Amino acid sequence: MNCIIIEDQLPAQRILKRYIEDIGTLNLIASYSDALQAIDTINTQPIDVIFLDIHLPKISGIDFLKTLPNAPHVILTTAFSEYALESYELNVADYLLKPFSFERFVKAVSKVASLRQVATAPNTEEQNQEIFIKSGYEHIRINLSDIYYIKSDADYTEIHLSAKKHLSSETLKNWEEKLEKEKFIRVHKSYLVNTSKIEKLVGNQIFLQENKIIPIGRAYKEILAQKYLQ
Known part of the structure; x- marks a missing residue:
């Protein structure tokens, strides 16, 4: 380094x-x-x-x-x-x-x-794990390792990948319960983040790969500090 x-x-x-x-x-x-x-x-x-x-x-x-x-x-x-x-x-x-x-x-x-x-660090298990999300009348297959973060927006959620996003009718709470907590962590009332995409924590922001920046909610800051700043 x-x-x-x-x-x-x-x-x-x-x-x-x-x-x-x-x-x-x-x-x-x-x-x-x-x-x-x-x-x-x-x-x-x-x-x-x-x-x-x-x-x-x-x-x-x-x-x-x-x-x-x-x-x-x-x-x-x-x-x-x-x-x-x-x-x-x-x-x-x-x-x-x-x-x-x-x-x-x-x-x-x-x-x-x-x-x-x-x-x-590579995560072979995650790279091979796929899910289907219901978006409108379609069921779209997505690899979990391709997800950067999931954002809650009104009555639906946005599944953000590298260069595109998919809309889902599932709530953020449902996603949080469905996905493994070691791989996806709640960092804000409106955001669920793929931990393998995190590059660093700076102040009240999380910097993900490809210059994606996510806010850290006050209620979740201590949890993140305990997880990554031991």
Whole structure:
């Protein structure tokens, strides 16, 4: 995974660089002492993880993170525990309280790897599972792995695939009961999402493959955090 460090304290930078080198699964692209210096790299290179300090010159790590509409996974690093709640609201991957051990660092990186695996790991069973949906006078066969999300809309539901959608007379509640809960999860009163299509969680939004964005309902945010941010 490609990563960058945004940390204004050189001793802390050196520790992160050593840990990154020792873990062997991370590729350090660059290090910055100022968050604003990192914007061009984040916008132009495929960055998977940002190790982000909170107390930085010019703009804090928290405020900088709020400016990124499509941020990579973020692991916050700080000596102050009072920001833990706010970091949870921003759906960061993990929160490392300085000084942290190599073991704790590895655990944080593993969380990011797990979040990425949701979108990339193949699911042979799901790929082979098909259902028929009743759409008007037709019964249409659909592979479950092709479904991105199901949206409730008035008296029917929309089954959204990659480039098209089908209308169904079944309610979202019926779909939720019919589909396996490990493969499809309710994230909003109007949305049911295929978990294998999730790329990342950012604030109150879920980013799916092919740049599809789904809102997260307040009542479902804690459930998602427990499932993916363990």
